[in-house]
Amino acid sequence: MSDQPASEPPEGLIELVEALLLASDEPLSVETLGVMIGQETSPALIEATLDRIAARWESHRFVELTSRRLDGRPVWQLVAGAAVAPYLKAADPGRAPRLSRAALETLALIAWRQPITRGEIEAARGVAVNPQILKLLTERGWVRSLGVKDSPGRPEMLGTTRQFLSDFGIDSLDELPDFERFAGQDDIDV
Amino acid sequence: MSDQPASEPPEGLIELVEALLLASDEPLSVETLGVMIGQETSPALIEATLDRIAARWESHRFVELTSRRLDGRPVWQLVAGAAVAPYLKAADPGRAPRLSRAALETLALIAWRQPITRGEIEAARGVAVNPQILKLLTERGWVRSLGVKDSPGRPEMLGTTRQFLSDFGIDSLDELPDFERFAGQDDIDV
Amino acid sequence: MSSESRDNAELRWVDATPRVSGEPMEQLPLDLYIPADALAIWLEQFEGPLDLLLYLIRKHNLDILEIPVARVTEQYLEYLALMKSMAIELAAEYLLMAAWLAEIKSRMLLPPEPREDDEEEPLDPRAELVERLLEYERTTRAAANLDERPRRERDWFDLSVEPPERLPAPPVPADLAGLIAAMQGLLREGSVRRAHHVRAEPLSIRQRMTEILDALIERPRCELADIFRAEEGRMGVAVTTVAILELTRTRAIDWSQESPFGPVTLFRVVGEHEDAEDTMEEGDERPTGE
Numbered sequence: 001m002s003d004q005p006a007s008e009p010p011e012g013l014i015e016l017v018e019a020l021l022l023a024s025d026e027p028l029s030v031e032t033l034g035v036m037i038g039q040e041t042s043p044a045l046i047e048a049t050l051d052r053i054a055a056r057w058e059s060h061r062f063v064e065l066t067s068r069r070l071d072g073r074p075v076w077q078l079v080a081g082a083a084v085a086p087y088l089k090a091a092d093p094g095r096a097p098r099l100s101r102a103a104l105e106t107l108a109l110i111a112w113r114q115p116i117t118r119g120e121i122e123a124a125r126g127v128a129v130n131p132q133i134l135k136l137l138t139e140r141g142w143v144r145s146l147g148v149k150d151s152p153g154r155p156e157m158l159g160t161t162r163q164f165l166s167d168f169g170i171d172s173l174d175e176l177p178d179f180e181r182f183a184g185q186d187d188i189d190v
Numbered sequence: 191m192s193d194q195p196a197s198e199p200p201e202g203l204i205e206l207v208e209a210l211l212l213a214s215d216e217p218l219s220v221e222t223l224g225v226m227i228g229q230e231t232s233p234a235l236i237e238a239t240l241d242r243i244a245a246r247w248e249s250h251r252f253v254e255l256t257s258r259r260l261d262g263r264p265v266w267q268l269v270a271g272a273a274v275a276p277y278l279k280a281a282d283p284g285r286a287p288r289l290s291r292a293a294l295e296t297l298a299l300i301a302w303r304q305p306i307t308r309g310e311i312e313a314a315r316g317v318a319v320n321p322q323i324l325k326l327l328t329e330r331g332w333v334r335s336l337g338v339k340d341s342p343g344r345p346e347m348l349g350t351t352r353q354f355l356s357d358f359g360i361d362s363l364d365e366l367p368d369f370e371r372f373a374g375q376d377d378i379d380v
Numbered sequence: 381m382s383s384e385s386r387d388n389a390e391l392r393w394v395d396a397t398p399r400v401s402g403e404p405m406e407q408l409p410l411d412l413y414i415p416a417d418a419l420a421i422w423l424e425q426f427e428g429p430l431d432l433l434l435y436l437i438r439k440h441n442l443d444i445l446e447i448p449v450a451r452v453t454e455q456y457l458e459y460l461a462l463m464k465s466m467a468i469e470l471a472a473e474y475l476l477m478a479a480w481l482a483e484i485k486s487r488m489l490l491p492p493e494p495r496e497d498d499e500e501e502p503l504d505p506r507a508e509l510v511e512r513l514l515e516y517e518r519t520t521r522a523a524a525n526l527d528e529r530p531r532r533e534r535d536w537f538d539l540s541v542e543p544p545e546r547l548p549a550p551p552v553p554a555d556l557a558g559l560i561a562a563m564q565g566l567l568r569e570g571s572v573r574r575a576h577h578v579r580a581e582p583l584s585i586r587q588r589m590t591e592i593l594d595a596l597i598e599r600p601r602c603e604l605a606d607i608f609r610a611e612e613g614r615m616g617v618a619v620t621t622v623a624i625l626e627l628t629r630t631r632a633i634d635w636s637q638e639s640p641f642g643p644v645t646l647f648r649v650v651g652e653h654e655d656a657e658d659t660m661e662e663g664d665e666r667p668t669g670e
Contacts, residue, residue, distance in 0.1 A: 019539075022539040022540065022541065023537040023538070023539055025540070027542075063541050077541075077542055078541040078542070079541055079542040079543075079544070080541045080542065080543055080544050081544060082544045083544075084543070084544055085543075085544040088543065088544075098552065098553075098555075098642060098643055099552050099555060099558060099641070100641040100642060100643060100644075101562065101604075101605050101608075101643075102641065103552075103641050104555070104558050104559055104561075104562035105562045105563075105565070105566055107559060107562075108559050108560075108562040108563035108566065109563070109566065111559065111563075112563055124566060125566065126614045126617070130641075132640060132641065133641060136552070136640075136641060140552060142554075167554040168554045168556045168559065169554070169556060170556070176560075177560060
C-alpha cells in the first residue's frame with residue numbers, strides 16, 4: 001500500500017470497483033482497475049477503495065474479497081466461501097455419484113487379490129488401468145499402497161484400508177464371499 | 191407471490207441467496223433456489239428474500255437484481271447495467287464488439303428463418319454474406335450449424351442457439367414477433 | 381396501375397417530399413446532389429443495392445407497391461454514376477440491380493401485351509422487385525427489433541463471484557453388492573483365472589450394432605453396463621465397444637458420461653444436433669491387446 005494516506009474514496013468509486021470486480025471473470029489488479037477507471041485515479045485511492053470493499057463484505061457469511069498474487073502482483077476477486085458449495089451442488093441433478101464398472105472391477109480385484117500390482121489388475125481386466133480410477137479409490141480412502149513388490153520394475157502393491165471395511169460394512173476381509181471354489185464350475189459354462 | 195404474508199427472512203438466508211445468485215452461472219428460479227436451500231424453506235419466504243435483496247441493491251449505482259422469464263418461469267439474476275461497459279472495455283477493447291447492420295440483418299434472418307442456408311441469406315439481403323460475419327456470430331455462440339440441406343451442393347443450414355436466446359433476453363423463439371408483421375407501409379408517414 | 385404516366389410520378393415525387401422524416405423542407409435535397417465528401421461516408425452505410433433502392437423509395441415516401449420505376453431507376457443510376465466518379469468500388473450486385481431496373485423500365489414502356497384470356501391480370505414487371513424489397517425491409521426491421529433488445533455485454537453484464545474452490549465431489553457411496561457382482565463378472569469372464577481360451581466366437585460386430593439399436597428403439601437411452609454381457613468375456617467387450625464406436629461414428633447413437641468414471645449412458649440420436657454438445661470424449665478405458 002502507498003505511504004501517503006489516501007483520501008477517503010467516494011461512494012460512487014466504491015460501487016464502481018465493486019461492480020467491476022463482480023462483472024469481470026478474472027481477478028483484477030490495481031493496475032487493471034486503474035486502466036478501467038481512468039488515469040486520474042491514483043493507485044493509492046484504488047487500494048483504499050479495495051480496503052473499503054473488503055470491509056463491506058467481511059460481515060457477509062458467504063462472500064468475501066480475497067487477494068492473491070498472480071504474475072508477481074496482487075490481484076483481487078470476490079469469491080464464494082466453501083459453505084456455498086453444498087447448496088450449489090444440490091441443484092445439480094444427475095450427479096448422483098456411482099462407481100463405474102471399471103472402478104468397481106478394479107476395487108474388487110484389489111479387495112480379493114491384495115496385494116496386487118497395477119500390472120496384475122491390467123492383466124486380469126484386459127484393459128489399461130486408468131490412473132484416475134486409482135486416484136479416485138485412493139482419495140476415497142479405500143485403497144492404499146502396500147509397498148513395492150520385489151520384482152523387475154519394483155511395482156507398487158495395492159490393498160484395501162480399514163476405511164474400506166467400515167464403509168462397505170464388513171468386519172474383515174474374510175467376510176468377503178469366497179468365489180474361488182465356485183469359479184471352477186463357472187468355467188465349464190464359459 | 192403468495193397470499194400469506196411471508197415471515198421476515200433471516201439475514202443468513204438473504205446472504206445465502208445473494209451468494210447463490212452470484213456463484214451460479216445461470217439465472218435462478220424460485221424453484222431452483224428452493225432445491226438448493228432445502229425443502230423446509232417455503233417459496234413465499236424465498237420470494238420475500240429476493241425482495242430484500244432487490245431492495246439492498248436498489249441504491250447501488252451499477253448493480254441491480256433483475257428478473258426475466260426463462261422457459262416460462264421467472265428467473266432472477268444480479269447484473270451490472272450498461273454504465274460499466276466503457277470501464278470493462280477500457281481494459282479489454284476487444285470485448286463484445288459492436289454489431290454492424292450487416293451482422294444484425296444476418297442474425298435476424300437466421301433467427302426468424304431458421305433453418306436457413308447462406309444462399310438464402312444472400313438472396314434476402316441482395317449481397318454476398320461476408321464470412322467474417324458468420325464467424326463472428328458463431329464465435330459469440332449465437333449461431334450454429336443445423337446440418338446440411340438435402341439439395342444440390344448440400345448447403346449448410348444455420349440456426350440460433352440457446353446462448354442467443356439468453357444473450358438477447360428472449361424466452362423462446364416463439365416469443366419473437368411474426369416476421370410478416372415487420373412489413374410496414376404504415377409507419378412510413380412519420 | 382401498370383402504366384403510370386411520368387407526370388403522375390413527378391407529382392407524387394413532389395408531393396412526397398415535405399413529409400419525409402419531419403425534416404425542414406429546405407434541407408431536403410430536391411435533386412440528388414449531396415456534397416461529395418458526405419456521400420462517401422453516407423454510401424458506406426448501405427448494405428447493398430436493395431438497401432439503397434429501399435432508401436430512395438422510403439426517403440421520398442413512395443408507395444413501394446407502386447414504384448415509379450422510371451424515376452427510381454434514374455435516381456439509382458445517378459447514384460451509381462456518383463459512386464463511380466468518386467472511385468468507390470462498385471460491387472457487382474449494384475450493377476446487376478441497375479440492369480434489372482433498366483429491364484423493368486423498358487418492359488413498362490411497352491404496351492401491355494394483349495391477353496388471350498381476360499381472366500388473368502398481366503404480370504406486373506415490378507412484382508418480383510417489390511417482393512424482394514418488402515422482404516428486405518422486413519429483414520431490416522427484424523434486425524432493428526433484435527438490436528433494441530437489452531443485450532448481454534452491451535446493456536447488462538453477468539455478475540459472478542468465483543465459486544468455491546473446486547466443489548468437493550460428493551463421496552461415492554460404498555456398494556458391496558456392486559463390488560461382489562463385479563468380481564463375479566470378472567471370474568465368469570474367465571479372464572481372472574485363465575489366460576486365454578481363444579475360440580472362434582460367434583460374435584459379429586454388425587449383429588451387435590443391430591442389437592444395440594434394437595435396445596434403443598424400445599427406450600430412448602440405456603446404460604452401457606446393460607449392453608455388455610459378462611458371459612461373452614473380453615471378446616464380447618471388444619465387439620460391443622467397436623459396435624458402439626461404429627454407431628457413434630455414423631451418428632446413429634450418442635453417449636454421455638455425467639462425471640468422470642460415472643456410468644456411461646447411450647441414447648439414440650433424434651435427428652437434432654442438440655445433444656451433440658453433451659457428447660464427451662473417449663471413454664475411460666480402451667481395450668488393450670485383443
